[in-house]
Amino acid sequence: MGYERFAPVAREIEIGGERVTMWHPPDVDSLIDVEAFEADERIPYWANVWESALVLAEELVAMDPAGRSLLELGCGLALPAIIGQRRGFAATASDYEEAALEGVRFNAAINGAAGLRTLLLDWRRLPADLPTFDVVVAADVLYERHHAEALAGVVARTLAADGVALVTDPGRARAVNFEPAVRAAGLGVVKQRPRRPRGLTAGPKIDIYRVTHPA
Secondary structure: HHHHHHEEEEEEEEEOOEEEEEEOOOOHHHHHHHHHHHHOOOOOHHHHHHHHHHHHHHHHHHOOOOOEEEEEEEEOOOOHHHHHHHOEEEEEEEEHHHHHHHHHHHHHHHOOOOOOEEEEEOOOOOOOOOOEEEEEEEEOOOOOOOHHHHHHHHHHHHHHEEEEEEEEEEEOOHHHHHHHHHOOOOEEEEEEEEEEOOOOOOOOOEEEEEEEHHH
């Protein structure tokens, strides 16, 4: 049955003058699996397009994609990776949930990003052959205390020597641990001025972390 089993509904989104139609499950709460949460803290955050993903996609639109590879971590439905692929990045969308990647492939095909690659990725068990990427991005993935250190470690492992990583977050309490975790991993980080997605006057302002290797 594939992704259609979620009876997805359409959401029209405009990013940098580009229109995309993101299909997502209509009721995130109905996807919660108590056993999966108790075993591995799995909550279906993937089933929505969050404000942090909108801001991250807007940041990608402003970047030069020519000849550059892109990895999205904890992608959910992967709006940033889809936009990146459409703009000319060689993009890979990765997530811990196979259902999320089903949604990515469904939405990529509809939105002219069929070349987008998907990767099932557990940050705790990175494959030895995982390459590095010119651009590494993640939107709203700092939910639990251990996520900051885990994300910093994955960025350090996957970011090319002259690459840049962008992480967006809506000011979650656990995000305060991200900057020190990045520095502990041997990377540099600059927190940019928070902002909302363009055109929105309400809702959370999104923090943008720019991460690079030291010069």
